[in-house]
Amino acid sequence: MRILIVYHSDYGSTEKMAQAIAAGASASQPNCHISTKQAAETGLDDLQQADVIFFGTPVHMGSMAWQMKKLVDETSKLWMENVLEGKVGGVFATGGGLGSAGGGIEQTLISLHSNFLEHGMIVVGFPKSLPSYADAGLQWGVAARTSNHEGMPQGINESALVAARSYGAHVAAMAAHILGFDL
Numbered sequence: 001m002r003i004l005i006v007y008h009s010d011y012g013s014t015e016k017m018a019q020a021i022a023a024g025a026s027a028s029q030p031n032c033h034i035s036t037k038q039a040a041e042t043g044l045d046d047l048q049q050a051d052v053i054f055f056g057t058p059v060h061m062g063s064m065a066w067q068m069k070k071l072v073d074e075t076s077k078l079w080m081e082n083v084l085e086g087k088v089g090g091v092f093a094t095g096g097g098l099g100s101a102g103g104g105i106e107q108t109l110i111s112l113h114s115n116f117l118e119h120g121m122i123v124v125g126f127p128k129s130l131p132s133y134a135d136a137g138l139q140w141g142v143a144a145r146t147s148n149h150e151g152m153p154q155g156i157n158e159s160a161l162v163a164a165r166s167y168g169a170h171v172a173a174m175a176a177h178i179l180g181f182d183l
């Protein structure tokens with residue numbers, strides 16, 4: 001099973017989450033091939049070759065970073081040929097999150113779901129029973145807050161990394177089951 005974790009990150013928080021998702025997936029499914037790639041370095045052939053695709057982004061002005069949206073828009077070529085149909089997807093995001101409702105992180109995750117579902121992919125959510133869901137979970141995927149109450153960046157904390165590892169492990173296990181790699 002080939003797992004591809006695609007993300008954009010300017011300051012490293014989303015990249016750390018991508019690496020934690022990779023670590024969780026690897027612990028859960030030691031025999032799978034896992035790679036992480038910046039969105040700007042990801043080609044359509046990378047997506048085509050993967051069985052499982054994660055998309056991760058920082059929240060920028062309430063939605064995904066433009067570098068991620070550029071790749072999302074480019075996948076329209078794959079949509080024409082139904083190339084991503086039946087692949088398994090997972091999503092994650094980081095955001096400063098100033099205010100009580102996360103600064104747009106929830107709709108950012110949902111818009112990534114929307115793209116995966118448009119392709120006919122199977123999207124795996126984040127069950128609340130998994131470790132650190134209460135710290136960095138939403139039913140859609142991993143949602144890590146990276147700013148303090150003054151809106152100043154403070155980076156990724158350990159509990160968010162635990163959430164990312166547990167989600168990575170969960171999506172990989174679900175994908176192995178759904179796609180028949182655990183037979």
Ligand SMILES: Cc1cc2nc3c(=O)[nH]c(=O)nc-3n(C[C@H](O)[C@H](O)[C@H](O)COP(=O)(O)O)c2cc1C
Pocket residue numbers: 008009010011012013014015058059060061062063094095096097098102103104105146153
């Ligand atoms: C241009 C820009 C716009 C941002 N807009 C938002 C926003 O609307 N909501 C939010 O919660 N955080 C916002 N942030 C904060 C980032 O989402 C947050 O710092 C994120 O964790 C950065 O991830 P990175 O370290 O991977 O680049 C913004 C940051 C930048 C640079």
